[in-house]
Amino acid sequence: MKVFELEASVIRWNILSHERVSAYAFNKQVPGPRIELTQGDRVRIHVKNDLPESTTVHWHGLVLPNAMDGPAEITQEPIEPGQSYIYQYTVRQPGTFMYHTHDHPDRQQALGLYGALIVRPKDTSREDRLAYQHDVVVQLQEWLEREGFTYPAMLMEGALPNFFTINGKAYPDTEPIRMRVGKRVRIRFIGTNNNFIHPMHIHGGPFEIVETDGNPVPEGARFLKDTINVGPGERYDVIWTARRHGRWLLHCHIPHHTTNENVEEEGAGGLTALIEVAP
Ligand SMILES: [Cu+2]
Structure with missing residues (x-):
């Protein structure tokens, strides 16, 4: 079991040395930390919400049990400010994926709430x-x-x-x-x-x-x-x-x-x- 922690909060972020934006971020960085996995890994991801509004996380492109998919109000209650949620699943597909907010994504994703999710194949012959x-x-x-x-x-x-x-x-x-x-x-x-x-x-x-x-x-x-x-x-x-x-x-x-x-x-x-x- 691989365990990760993602904490969503509001930060100030330099996109240039002379230009700083206000961002919604996972673990105080934009993009959020890169999650690197190997096909077949079982993962548990603790998501803590320190934003001033509710959020969730969607695992874009992965085939998962519906309850782990992330859309707020559709498959789960939104994670309220100060609350946490645990996502747990097995990754079956290798490739380039991402994770991002699925609660008010028009604002939250546009403010930086996303990250890359890279799954290495178990059989590396194609990679080679x-x-x-x-x-x-x-x-x-x-x-x-x-x-x-x-x-x-x-x-x-x-x-x-x-x-x-x-x-x-x-x-x-x-x-x-x-x-x-x-x-x-x-x-x-x-x-x-x-x-x-x-x-x-x-x-x-x-x-x-x-x-x-x-x-x-x-x-x-x-x-x-x-x-x-x-x-x-x-x-x-x-x-x-x-x-x-x-x-x-x-x-x-x-x-x-x-x-x-x-x-x-x-x-x-x-x-x-x-x-x-x-x-
Ligand atoms: Cu362009």
Whole structure:
């Protein structure tokens, strides 16, 4: 049995060194801690609610007993402020998943209440054939920060976002991927945002789509792309090979999403990360 604790609370979070938002967070970080499991694991997750309102947790993509699925008012009573709830289940599916609030998700998820859930397969032969040396998770989110107040960004008049983050940080504060020519990186795009679609693009050559929403793509059905639309809730696992050395961009192809409040810093902003390839 693997045991985890998730505590939801309101925090102040730096998406840039000079930009701080108010966020709803698991364990005081955005995204919440990455839960890494192996297929067949039995898990128990204690969820404590320190938010000023009720919440729950949904395990996005997992086939679970209905009572463990998480939607408030549908399969369980909401977890009230100060209360706890225990989720307990066995993970049967390998792949890239996520967890997120399922109580007022329009606000709570848009304020940061989510995290990645990665399940390694018991049989690693397919992983071995993918032959990647680096494994990177890319979780996308939008923010609306106005006059010192943070609002949940929505695809709605007056609620459109002005900041964008990869794993809780906007470029130039996003973490670079560092690798060598000839090496392969598995990038797990997760649409942890809940309103916007991001056409994620990588410079320096196409990538191969090897898994969609946690499901392996059979070898003969895989295709190469250099831009993939990552919509709300979607996951795409791609393998990108470093063909040439240099500084290659990974970014959303909606130009507004690569700015910080409409401004570029160090050549870009928002949904941008550098892939630094050494010879
Ligand atoms: Cu975008």
